[in-house]
Amino acid sequence: MPTELNAEIVAALPFDIRWANVRISFAFDHFLYKKQAQWIRNELMRQKIMEENRRRLGQAKRRIEAMSFRLLPIHLRNLRNNIASHFRLDNCFGLTENQFRAELTPEIFENQLDAIFVTIDRDNFQDVSWAQKFIQSLANSFEGYVDE
Structure with a gap:
């Protein structure tokens, strides 16, 4: 079939009918599958890294x-304040009024730490990554204050 006749037939059909039921090309399909496979590989790698960070x-x-049970009360209070300020929370976050007025004990600290950790978005890659790096570095820095 001559190219002029082919062009006239294609031009005569409306655009939405022209491509509605016809595959564009094998090259486009291959390109699409290649991009999808790359995206799937990247997503699986992201999920693996997220699980490791969690x-x-x-x-x-x-x-x-575990360290909180061996810290002196002054250092425990300092640790609590560091964690709360990093997550931009008040140092009384997650405490009842009676707990806030009482001396900070490791049990109260654990309850407050649980309340703070609930605020971390576990599906956000950056939030989890930064939180785990911060908590690890904080644990390393307070290791010297542990009372043996």
Whole structure:
């Protein structure tokens, strides 16, 4: 079929009918599958990294909780204030009025730490990554204050 006749037939059909039931090309399909496969690989890698960051965040939290039982009250208060200020929360966040007025104990600290950790968006890659790095570095820096 001559190209002029082919062009006239194609031009005669409205655009939405022209491409409604016809595949554009094999090259476009291949390009689309290649991009989808790349996106799927990237998403699987992102999920794997997120799970690792969540695991590290949990480990750092458990380390801080274990450390809280061996810290002096002044250092425990300082640790609590550092964590609360990092997450832009008041140092009384998650405490009842009676708990806030009482001396900070490791049990109260754990309850408050749980309330603070609820505020972390576990689906946000940056939030989880920064939180776990901060908590790990804080645990490392307070390791010297632990009372053996």
